[in-house]
Amino acid sequence: MLMRMCFSALVDSDFLDTERYFDYGKSIKRRGKAFSIQQLDEQLQNYMLKLRMESQDKEINRYRNEVYMACREAAKQPLFFRALVVPTGLGKTLASIAFALEHAKRFNKKRVIVALPLVNIIDQTARQYQKVFGKASVLEQHSQLSYTDDKGESMERARLAAENWDSFPIIVTTTVELFESLFSNRTSKVRKLHRLANSVIILDEFQKLPIHVLAPIFQALHILMEHFNVTVVLCSATPLSFKNAELVGNMGTPVEICKNHDQLFASMKRVEYTRIEKPLTVSELVARMREHPAALCILNTRKDAFQVYREAISQKVNGQKLYHLSNRMCPDHRKKVIEQIKEDLKKEKPILVITTTVVEAGVDLDFPTVFRAMAPIDSIVQAAGRSNREGKLDKGKVFIFELIGGGMPGGMYRKGTEQTRILLNHHGTVALHEPWIFEKYFRSLYTLGGDDLLDSYGITSLKPFSFEKASRLFQMIDQNTVSILCKNYQDEDGQIERLIRMYKEAPYLTKEWYREAQLFAVNEYVDSSFFRENQNQLEKISEGWYIWHGDYDMKTGIMDMDEGGD
Structure with missing residues (x-):
């Protein structure tokens, strides 16, 4: 890790010195107007004060304030290894940044x-943080964010800062970007390490970290805490137990910020779980959903979701609007549909x-x-977090x-x-409220997984250690996927047409091209029947990238149910 850090500093300095010599104007643009940590904290305190003055004296707001103050005190x-585990809807996003x-x-x-x-x-x-702290202090970085949307000075600074995470005091990114950078041997990735x-590293929804690389992830975090003055905060709305040492590798047990989190979960029983004993046909499921004026139905596969949508x-x-969401819809499409759902x-x-x-x-x-279709217990609880979130009802269903x-x-x-399924059969749905x-x-899950469950690729036991091998082995997503640009998605500004024209005419494709194209692309497994059976509709752009020339449905995306997509 020390060698990675030294290499990162060297590579970044080399890039910056070269840039300063050849393009001093670009170098100047890196200097931003971000606030100091002290100023940001003052802004947050003022924002929270205003929020409390405007909010009603409801039980849920009292709990939110309790969590916020616990974060402040902790x-x-x-202590550099902490956990914030509180129920959905208690302001975890703002409370965790207050702690940080x-x-x-x-x-x-x-x-x-x-x-x-x-x-x-x-x-x-990122939008919530930017609302509190301003865009000059919050850098949002992920594969689906294009820095070409806005030609202003602030967007240019953000684009430059994404290269090395400098000049922004708050970075909002993906766990994939963070951890694949930690294990990469590419200069462009390592540069920001x-x-x-x-x-302070906040890992939100940390229970979603892929189990097959959990050991190397936590080993790296342990080294950062021990030797590089890093504080790690694990956040979740799922009441996980930290008594299982396997969960956090060799890091030890995190100290919980909210000591009374069991009491919080007991007090925040905002939903009533009911298990429908008899398995349902698609038609029976839709009929049951139709009994409720507003309902959300979460299925385990895209095929199931499409079939239920088609039956609906x-x-x-009359009068009940119908929406479909899946990752066969490109991110730009999903985002617009979610905004419309919130409005409704x-x-x-x-x-x-x-x-x-x-x-x-x-x-x-x-x-x-x-x-919610039967699923892992943490997924069921996460789904329940979409019901009665604001506590407006006595109980959500x-x-x-x-x-x-x-x-x-x-x-x-x-x-x-x-x-x-086994636990619910034995203890009933009432147990879902109990930590x-x-x-x-x-x-039970870790016992079933076997010895190599947390390090499927053997990264922690590499001898001799090889940066190149570690980079190749470390894959957050353990199945090979490709990105498919949806040519016939009806975007508003002709961006897809422009992207395809650039692909045809430009001598090479830039990082910015790929970043912008992600907004209008869906990811697909290379071993899926959809990818295998639709090769005639797919045009290869580069390694891992294709153009989809087939239809794009503005309700369901590129779902082609005749091939039985999974």
Whole structure:
């Protein structure tokens, strides 16, 4: 790690010196107008004060304030490994940044790095932080963000800062970007690593970290904490148990910020779980959903979601709007649909949303009723977080069901679902409100996984150590995917047409081209039947990139159910 840090500092200095010599104007643009950690903390305190003055004296707001103050108090202690585990809807996003800024002030930290597992959550989190701190202090970096949308000085500075994470005190990024950079041997990735020193790293929804590389991830974090003045905060709305040493590798047990988190979970029973005992046909499921004016239904596969959506169209009820969401819709499309769903919910319109797990973590939808196909226990609880989120109802309703003929992802997802089914059979749905059920669940899951569960590629035992081999082996996503640019998606500004023209005419494609193209692309597994059977509609652009010349449905994306996509 020390060699990586030295190499990172050297590479970045070399880039910056060369830039300063050849393009001094560009070098000047890197200098931003970000506030200091002290100033940012003052802004946050003023924002929270205003929020409290404007908010109603409801129970949920009292709990939010309790979590926020606990974060403030905990940050004063010189403990560098913490956990913030509180129920959905208690202001975890602002409470965790309050901890980070208070802690940074006291223990000489230079920046806060917030890493999240899903891009759609990042967009939401970054916007919330930018609302509080301003765009000059918050850098949002992920594969689906284009820095060409705005030609202004601030966007140019953001583009430059994304290269080395300098000049911004708050970075919001993906766990993929963070950890693949930590294990990469590419100069463009490694360049920002030394900015991790003297930082606070917030891992939000950390339970979503892929199990097969958990050991190397936590070994790297352990070294950062021990030797580089890094504080790590694990955040989750799933009441995980830290008694299982396997969960956090050799890092030890994190000290929990909210000591009374069991009491918080007991007090925040905002939903009532009901398990539908008899497996349902697609038609029966839709009929049940139609009994509720506004409902969200989360399925395990894209195929299931599409079939339920298609059945819902055939059973259409006057006045109830129908939405579909899956990752066969490009990010630009999904984002617009989610915004429309939020608008309809705010106006209390009757709607039915049928989706895959893309809305399960971090998307702040608030439905009175949620239907969830049987899944791993943490996924069920995350789905329940989309019901009665603001506590407007006495109890939201969450129905857990089995779909006849329904699909199921393999690997740990399938094993987790099997364990959940066993636990629910034995303890009933009332146990989903109890933290002890999660300790039982994860203990069972890790026991099933085998010795190499947490380090499937053997990275922690590489002898002799090889940077090149570690870089090649470390894959957050353990299945090979390609990006498919949706040519016939109806974007508003002709961006796709311009991107394709650039691909045809430009001598080479830039990083910015790929970054912008991600907004209009879907990811697909190379071993999927969709990819194998639609080669005649796919034009290869470069390694891992294709153009989809087939149809794009403005309701469902490129879903082609004749091929039975999984």
